[in-house]
Amino acid sequence: MKSIATGILAASLATATATAAESHLDPDLAVYEPVSGVAGSLTSVGSDTLNNLMTFWAEGFKKAYPNVTISIEGKGSSTAPPALMEGTSQFGPMSRPMKAEEIDAFEKKFGYKPTEVRVAIDALAVFAHKDNPIKGLSLKQVDGIFSSTRKLGGEDIKEWGQLGLDAWKGRSISLYGRNSASGTYGFFQEHVLGKGDYKATVKEQPGSSAVVQGVGGDLYALGYSGIGYKTSGVRTVPLSTEGGEFYDATYEHALSGDYPLARFLLVYVNKKPGEPLPKAPLEFLKFVLSKEGQAIVEKDGYFPMPAELAEEVVTSLSK
Numbered sequence: 001m002k003s004i005a006t007g008i009l010a011a012s013l014a015t016a017t018a019t020a021a022e023s024h025l026d027p028d029l030a031v032y033e034p035v036s037g038v039a040g041s042l043t044s045v046g047s048d049t050l051n052n053l054m055t056f057w058a059e060g061f062k063k064a065y066p067n068v069t070i071s072i073e074g075k076g077s078s079t080a081p082p083a084l085m086e087g088t089s090q091f092g093p094m095s096r097p098m099k100a101e102e103i104d105a106f107e108k109k110f111g112y113k114p115t116e117v118r119v120a121i122d123a124l125a126v127f128a129h130k131d132n133p134i135k136g137l138s139l140k141q142v143d144g145i146f147s148s149t150r151k152l153g154g155e156d157i158k159e160w161g162q163l164g165l166d167a168w169k170g171r172s173i174s175l176y177g178r179n180s181a182s183g184t185y186g187f188f189q190e191h192v193l194g195k196g197d198y199k200a201t202v203k204e205q206p207g208s209s210a211v212v213q214g215v216g217g218d219l220y221a222l223g224y225s226g227i228g229y230k231t232s233g234v235r236t237v238p239l240s241t242e243g244g245e246f247y248d249a250t251y252e253h254a255l256s257g258d259y260p261l262a263r264f265l266l267v268y269v270n271k272k273p274g275e276p277l278p279k280a281p282l283e284f285l286k287f288v289l290s291k292e293g294q295a296i297v298e299k300d301g302y303f304p305m306p307a308e309l310a311e312e313v314v315t316s317l318s319k
Contacts, residue, residue, distance in 0.1 A: 024251045025291065025298055028307035030314075032290035034064040038283050043071045043089040046080030047183055048207045049226040050093035050265055053120065056296045061287050068280060074207075077183025084270055085109055090281045092268035095122070095226065096183035096190075106270075115271040117313055119288050121303035123227045123249035124187060124261040127215045127234040134163060136238035136246030139260060142192050145173055145222060146202060151194030152242075160220065168220065175202040176214040176223030184208065187263060188224050226265075228301035251303045265302065269317075276318050289314050 044054050051074025058070040073079075073089075080092030081102040098106075098114065106114045126142060128134055137145075141163065144154035155162070161169030177198065178185040185204075189195060205211045208225040215223040216233025227249050230236065238246035241260055253259035267285070271277050277285070287293045289311075294304035305313075 023298060025295055025304050026307040026310075029291040029294055029304075029310060030289075030307070032064070032287045032292050035279075035283060038065045038280050039067050040280050041069045041071070042091065042280055042284060043073075043083075044091040044093060044267075045073045045075075045083035045089040046091070046093040046268075047077045047095045047265075048074045048178075049077075049095040049122070049182075049184055049228070050074065050119075050267070051207075052228065053265070053297065053300050053302065054091070054093055056300060057284070057288050057293055060292060060296060061284050064287070065280075065283075070284075076179070076181030077186070078181045080268060081106060081114070084114060084268060087270075090269065090278075091284075093119075094183050094266045094268060095263070096187045097266065098268060110270065112273050114268045115317070117267045117269060117285060117317065118264040118305065118309065119267050119285075120265040120294075120297045120305060121251075121254055122263050122265050123236075123254045123259050123303070124184065124263060125225060125227050125230065125236040125249040126239060126261075127212055127223050127225060127230070128237050129215060129219045129221060130233055130235050131219060132235065132237075134165065134237055136240060137163070138240050138242055138244075139192055140242050142239070143194065143196070146175060146177065146188075146198060146224075147193040147196045148199045149193070149196035151196040171220050174218050174221040175199065176211045176218075176221055177202040177204055178208065178211060178225075179204040179206060184224065184226060188261075191261060192224075226302070230301055254303055271317065274319075282317055285317055286314055 054072045077094040077096055080094050083089040084092045085106055103113055140152045140154035143152040144150055144157040160171045208229040211223040211225045212229045212231055215221040236249040238248040239260055240246045247253045247258040254262035297304045
């Protein structure tokens, strides 16, 4: 999956990485400047992966606009499109792009497509217990571990000895994942399982934190989640495409496209063509894509947007 490194994002790599060693925040990101006339209520319904980020962004936004109330609900990406269509939310955070049928339903109702806003970069990680010695996995192996249909053509992998860990030979691999309402579930299914089926033995969790918590408490476990949920109890497993080099889930590898499960985190909005977003949601997204908003992204464990791309997104929302 090299798509995340194409075009403007790849061109911004040198700028975005030329910051202090401890931060990947692009110094050219715009500083947010509050404006007058922002009030009312905002609602966000959608992704669990983005739930913490939306909450932190809301807290930062309210410091600038104390009279704005913001409600956040994060039960899964599949809940975002219906909420946008029904008008019960202004924001639809998703950890996967909308499906064709979701876009079609929206367009049928409004006469135009929903607007996709890229707000952060994620490396969808395969997590192992912090004391797990596995060096890396190919996507074919990951498919063989998590999938019952193995669309990538690998073998059925059930125990650690099959992955070369002789000391753990015979020890079953315990599997943790998300439920079907999750965009992370869908993304992993499409890009790792080749749209195949999950094994019935995958312990489906209602949230990303529960996946990571499960893996952190189980020496023989593997699970998948957004990088922002990483804890001291787990480690990320470097991944490779078949026959390639292993790459860990780092900022540099996500931007370069070498890490195969890099993705944008998205917020969908209902924006009429040729008209700017209403003032309050527009200013919220400006804050999200500002230096202050992207500092929150980094603090929450995800990867910030390059300034050039953030500016392009803000401009598109303002006209």
